[in-house]
Amino acid sequence: MKLQRGTTPRAVQVDPHGVFANSELDLNEIEVYGFDYDYTLAVYTxxxxxxxxxxxxxxxxxxxxxxxxxxxxxxxxxxxxxxxxxxxxxxxxxxxxxxxxxxxxxxxxxxxxxxxxxxxxxxxxxxxxxxxxxxxxxxxxxxxxxxxxxxxxxxxxxxxxxxxxxxxxxxxxxxxxxxxxxxxxxxxxxxxxxLNDSNIGTYLEKYSQLEGFLQRLKANGKGMFIVTNSPFKFLDVGMRYMLGADWQQFFDVVIVQARKPKFFTEHLRPFRIYDKETKSQLWEHVTSLEKGKVYVEGTVDQLQKMTGWVGHSVLYFGDQIYNDLADLTLNYGWRTGAILCELAHEIKISNSDDYRQTVGSMQTLQYLIEQTQDDDSRKGDVEQLLMERDALRKKSKSLFNPNFGSVFRTHHNPTYFSRRLFRYSDIYTSHVTNLMNYSLRHVYYPRRGLLPHELYMSSQN
Ligand SMILES: [Mg+2]
Structure with missing residues (x-):
């Protein structure tokens, strides 16, 4: 988007497949990409x-x-x-x-x-x-x-x-x-x-860009791993459907039945090897993690020790803010990405003329209420304005969901969910493949937010 000096981008559409920053994140610094499976790599129908x-x-x-x-x-x-x-x-x-x-x-x-x-x-x-x-x-x-x-x-x-x-x-x-x-x-x-090979297409979405996304990371020398709470059989059916039988070629480490968030909070649970042939767990001591093998349980401490992956060089994606991302952000300094598939749908609604006009009218009414509320002679006007504003509030809410509105906001505040999203994830997007819209040198910058005591400064001024 190219802006001319002295113009305001009034009709700009937000990209439903954009990646949005809560905290500055420089992809140049990321050497390893980690993924949850359910609702992160795999999106269900x-x-x-x-x-x-x-x-x-x-x-x-x-x-x-x-x-x-x-x-x-x-x-x-x-x-x-x-x-x-x-x-x-x-x-x-x-x-x-x-x-x-x-x-x-x-x-x-x-x-x-x-x-x-x-x-x-x-x-x-x-x-x-x-x-x-x-x-x-x-x-x-x-x-x-x-x-x-x-x-x-x-x-x-x-x-x-x-x-x-x-x-x-x-x-x-x-x-x-x-x-x-x-x-x-x-x-x-x-x-x-x-879920099996013959019905997996009924339950799992197929993102055509997923393979290309992983290929690009691999070609650029990035490490990749999976930490999922699901068992191997379940993971394998989905990954074969999405990426083919040799899907493990992309991942340096595969950890299943990790029991997150315990994977991040406990310290004494050893890794076990999952034997794909016998479909059972082995009891031998695991001292290193090898590509092509599958591991069960373990802890993030051991993952870090055995791989040398630490801190700001790792970007981990998950869909559960608390179970996947909170501990990594608070205690390990990993960078984190939240995957929220509802986001694309909500952005499309926010882009619609209907929604924008409703919110615009609502803000105008709110301004009029603020200006007239202390004038005793205009009490009737204020009541009328409040009724009109409340009708618009209901409409803007129901555009997202008639019962509960938007996942991310109430009429004038972020939701409790959003607060945790903003606190525990550096970036968020509707699917990991949206990163294909950016180079691997991209820096995600958070938007400069407006504090309640600050004035909106238009580029027209
Ligand atoms: Mg998940």
Whole structure:
């Protein structure tokens, strides 16, 4: 994009396949590229979410003896979004912003939106205390939807909750939550065995640029590795589909069943060799990591010691901000990239005339409200302006998702999810292949943000 001096880029479109910087990142300094697998290298189709949902629902009926009628409750792909918080004790799904403020029009019990006064009664207002949402905290009673696998899971909980409420079936939301958690954990082996060479195309997207992306890294002497929580068989089916039978040629180290985030936080779990022939783990001492082999578990400490890969020369990509990226950023100084496939869709909406006009009108109304609110003689005008603004807020939200709006923002703040994204990732994008739009010498610069007390300076001035 070439800008003439003295013009303002009013109609600039944001590239849905761009790479965006939270912190300055110079690719010249990156010698090694690491990847998570699920939803990082591999992006699943909506059919995969149907599979998770259907197997989980059937498990509730067949193993936990839930009412057979829930077998008729179907997966609803657009119901929830990543990043929401689910209150396990109360059975409430909600969106909160970076200040832990509940977004009142994005709070659901089952499939039914909750009224503001009901939400305020449960939480004594609109603030969720830190100890309720701290990941892994003792007193944490919420689960955040950290990844896209959580979306069908929460839809199952919401559907069953709705069924119980509508049919006056007494139930404890905590028991339902843990039953669904157990059901989804129990179906993992079934899912891993369901995907095979003949049906993998139904469940996995194929990115034509992936091979070229890895080829370019390899040709430029970059190291590459995978650390995934999935088992080898599952990884292998997908990678063969995407890259062919010799996919391991690209990767110097392949680690499966890593049990992240423990892979990053524990220190005493040795690597084991996975024997591809016998499909079993060997018990010999692992003192070095060899290309072509597959390793199970281990720790990031050992990975660093055995490879010499440390600090700012490693860029690791993952889709789970907390499980994949937080520890690496905070404790190891690795550079990190978040892969968020919803991002491309959200950028396309933000680029639309409808969205831009709505936000423009909303900002104009907000300005008028600010200017007139202290004038007692114009109280009626302010009320009218507030109503018009709120109507536009609803519209801008529903363009992303009618129930919960954008993954990344509320009406005027970033979401809680975004706060962690900005803190724990250096760059973020919708897919790793988007890096093909940039050279390997590219420096990603964060945008100079506007602080509340700073003035917007147009290039026209
Ligand atoms: Mg993943």
């Amino acid at each position: 909506v059919e995969f979410h149907y599979l998770i949902y259907d197997l989980g629902r059937d498990w509730l009926i067949n193993k936990f003896k839930y009412p057979k009628a829930i077998g008729e409750l179907e997966y609803q792909p657009g119901f929830a979004i990543r990043g929401l918080h689910y209150d396990i004790k109360e059975g409430i799904l909600m969106k909160i912003d970076l200040f832990h403020q509940i977004q009142f029009e994005s709070v659901y019990r089952g499939l039914t939106p909750m009224k503001r006064e009901d939400v305020e009664r449960v939480y004594n207002g609109c603030y969720i205390p830190q100890n309720m949402i701290r990941p892994g905290g003792e007193s944490s009673r919420t689960k955040q939807l950290n990844d896209l696998f959580s979306v069908p899971e929460i839809c199952l909980i919401s559907n069953v909750t709705e069924y119980f409420i509508k049919n006056n079936v007494p139930f404890n939301p905590e028991i339902l939550f843990y039953d669904v958690q157990n059901a989804v954990a129990s179906i993992h082996p079934i899912i891993h065995n369901t």
